[in-house]
Amino acid sequence: MKEQKPGLNEAMKEKMGGKTFVKNPILGTKFTIAISSAKGGVGKSTFATNIALALKKIGFKVGILDADIYGPSLPKLFSINKKPESDGKTLTPINKYEIQCMSIGFLTEEQTPMIWRGPMVTSAIKTFTQKVSWKNLDFIIVDMPPGTGDTQLTFSQEINMDGVIIVSTPQELALQDVKRGIKMFDKLGVKIIGLIDNMSHFVGDDGKKYSIFGDGGVERTAKEFNKEFLGKIPINSEVGKLGDLGKPIVENNPNHEISKIFLSFAEKIKSTYL
DSSP, rough: OOOOOHHHHHHHOOOOOOOOOOOBBTTTTEEEEEOOSSSSTSSHHHHHHHHHHHHHTTTTEEEEEEOOOOSSOOOHTTTSSSSSOSSSBBBOEEEEEEEEEEEEGTTOOTTOOOOOHHHHHHHHHHHHSSSSSSSSSEEOOOOOOOSSHHHHHHHHHBBOOOOOOOOOOEHHHHHHHHHHHHHHHHTOOOOOOEEEEOOOOOOOOTEEEEEEEHHHHHHHHHHHHHHOEEEEEOOHHHHHHHHHHHHHHHOTTTTTTTHHHHHHHHHHHHHHHO
């Protein structure tokens, strides 16, 4: 008889070990919003940086915590090439574009691989959430690592997150993992603010829309799990070019059509919490 693999609930129960976790707030901030993707390469970090800047543009004090321990993107996306100051007890966030920033990438060389086991990752998360002197923030945006592994579990179990936005492309391969992510956050009691359809399409020189990754998959998934569909972000070469230069589009060109989409998402977050 073929042995059955444990389902998600059983696997998570085994991982959590029946423990009761005390969720701690990130000191120095009012609201903690996680940006998650169950699949890598869908534009999560680009979304995280631009939504942080959009929230700043509409008047909030904002921080970004790059919690993607194995693949930090914030140093590149914000062009930060220095280490944070420390008084021996706490780290001081680096300010860039009037955003308070922290990333494991600030503490390591650019091409150094993070060959860390679970306990080291857990320790790093506790340091960045409890031993960083975040100052009077309205929102902290947490760029989560992709997937549904130890880092996501640790963060969800131990940190008081006010909500999570799930970013995905519309292709079925990515959506399979999104569904696992939705189930994980539901099981852990983390509010899902909604789903974003990133790189949904591009507009050709002929003015026509081309949906190269499929069409409508993220919205259908949102409906399937009774979650809010927040909207689409089309492919635009300017976003990638500016990101590589460390000049996110919302900061560099706030009147661009993509920037206006991010500003509308920021207004949605504002209406949800304030």
